[in-house]
Amino acid sequence: MEEFAQLLDRLVLTPARNGKLTLLVDYFRDTPDPDRGLALAAITGDLDIANVKPAMIRALIAERMDEQLFAYSYDYVGDLAETISLVWSSDEPVRANAVPTLGDIVTSLEHASRSDALRLVEKWLDQLDASARYALLKLVTGGMRIGVSARLAKQALAQFGDVDVTEIEELWHGLKPPYQPLFAWLEKTAEKPESLGLAPFRPVMLSTPLEAPDYSRIDAQAYAAEWKWDGIRVQLTAEGGRRRIYSRTGDDISHAFPDIADFMRFEGTLDGELLVGRSTQAGIEIGVFGDLQQRLNRKTVSARQLESYPAFVRLYDLLFDGGEDIRALPFIERRNRLESFVKHLEPTRFDLSPLVAFERFEDLVELRKNPPHPIIEGLMLKQRSSAYVPGRPKGPWFKWKRDPFIIDAVLVYAQRGHGKRSSYYSDYTFAVWTGPETEPQLVPVGKAYFGFTDEELKQLDAFVRNNTTERFGPVRSVRAEPEHGLVLEVAFEGLNRSKRHKSGVAMRFPRISRLRWDKPPIEADRLETLEALLRDSETAQ
Incomplete structure (x- = not known):
């Protein structure tokens, strides 16, 4: 379990694709069966631990910690597993011989009832350090979010065994965790497994x-x-x-x-x-x-x-x-x-x-x-x-x-991000003007959380903190008036009608393309501009 925890820590902190590949290849080479196969299944989303749910883990931490204090901690950290791993308190010292292997954990949970499984998780949390607690919680809840896709994991397998990744993808759906026949073939100690699954996936051609x-x-x-x-x-x-x-x-x-x-x-x-x-x-x-x-x-x-x-x-x-x-x-x-x-x-x-x-x-x-x-x-x-x-x-x-559509909109709400962005307000809701020109009102039309640089993120975060008018948990309402606020240039792929949005429109793939520090909010676009674009597209249809 400690090796799996170290792998997750390093994957999270390694931004480069080649660096992640190297970490995975090294782990597959140095880790015995069945742990390496179970780790692979966890990363690709093919490991299903059905008798432990996130709500059960939340109930578990509520037995150990004041709920409001945990809510504040979770709001700041932004990730359930990371928060619990950091705040978990135990009187039981960590002992090397008490640390279970990945295989021990999965096997025990597979044969446990729901109530027994929860108490097993509690026992392991007491035995593990913060890093291994994080890995355990990610394992049992299935929410990895470590920057590794299933495709990248398969590419690491291909590199480990010096084979083409298409061979692995065509075998994949006929294989089951912990994939011992696959690893034996990649290590050249056994023949290539036969594709046991009918109608296998054939890797796609991309443009x-x-x-x-x-x-x-x-x-x-x-x-x-x-x-x-x-x-x-x-x-x-x-x-x-x-x-x-x-x-x-x-x-x-x-x-x-x-x-x-x-x-x-x-x-x-x-x-x-x-x-x-x-x-x-x-x-x-x-x-x-x-x-x-x-x-x-x-x-x-x-x-x-x-x-x-x-x-x-x-x-x-x-x-x-x-x-x-x-x-x-x-x-x-x-x-x-x-x-x-x-x-x-x-x-x-x-x-x-x-x-x-x-x-x-x-x-x-x-x-x-x-x-x-x-x-x-x-x-x-x-x-x-x-x-x-x-x-x-x-x-x-x-x-x-097609070239994207571009509009100017006004920042009205900001929400805390997750993971590495958990300490920044990085998710932005923006609005356009509607109503009479003498008494204009802002109506939200979309939300975006990418398109800006790390330096621009810091500038946006500072603006949100310095111009907050109300707080709603992790969300802040931002000052937005005709002469005071921040205009965002927003690019998007198209528009749909939407009954869920007060504006009546929903954007397809919006992203922030530019920060318009130079532009007063009153000069941002109006809802009529979006409605005209929507009518044009419907006429074309």
Whole structure:
């Protein structure tokens, strides 16, 4: 357990990707089974300790500490596990022979009742130091947030075993913690495990942004153009009766979209964009991204959600045609086979992403500027001769997104951040003006927590503290008047109508692009500006 705690500490404090990879590789090399496999499962989110919940841990600390004092501490630190690990008090001295291993903890919790599991956690908290307490709590609650994605952990495995990461990703969903056969293969002491899972994930091919130096490469003979739809990228794989829907990072999200999985009556692997929409006589009418969000990140989906927000997939590519792997074929050949494949699919759940006709690059400039649908966020440009290659090779595929919208808004609320930002007010709510010009009022239109530098964060934090008018727990109301306040230049990708917001609008992917210290708040934009943008997009739809 001490080694796992040291790993988490170092990962949190190491910002560089290569540094994190080195830490993980060293840990896999130096740590025996099953601890290294359990640590890997915890980091990738594949370790499920069902009988310990965060609410139970909160109740546990309430037995040891005044609730108001803990609330103040939690507000300052910003992370439940870190707060408890720091404030936990025990009369029992830490003894080296009392420290359990990672394997001991997981095995004990797997066989314990809910009440027994909580008392085991309490006993271990008494036995461990602050660093190991933090690791224990992260382990049992599942909330790692240490700056390591599942993809990075798999990359570390590939580096550890000197294999291609795509080999690991294609095996992953057939493996179970603590992954001893996987580690044995990576250490060259056993054969490569067979893929035990039907319908495995195939690593996706990604694009690079199109920039000015590459404009001259784009011509109709070499590249095909498609619209870039504003949904989520998915991979659909059906094999031997098993149907899986994967996110672009390989997470199995099939449970959230049974209305798609039920119609995957094919053998093969498809690449496409998951959207929300209804079938009409003119085709599928696509909903806004806000509708799709009602379906995302859910363990279960209700009948009402299925009815209100039906999902479908707009297909881009065909990777496996039946049992035949066609990824090595040129894009245009895969496209021809996809067109035939789609004809046999349920048309209310699957359709084909159309190719966009163009003759000159200047045609694409106009198309990007004036797409025919508000859910389009730009263009995809794919080399006709390109094979389907996992990763992000430079050149075969380009994405050319629309320029973001820009408005000036006024800072009205600020909230404490989490983790390394827990001592700063780093989450900002901003507003625009509405009402008569003689008595203007501010109405919130969005919230952003990135887009600024570390130095600008310090300036923003100082402004919030020096201009606070009210406090609401971790949130502060900031002075915002026509002649006094801070104007933020906000970039965003689009707008949706929203009944939850008083303004009636919701921004897509807002971010702070500039601090306008030079601009008086009264010169910030009005709600009418956003409403006009929304009407324009709806008219285009």
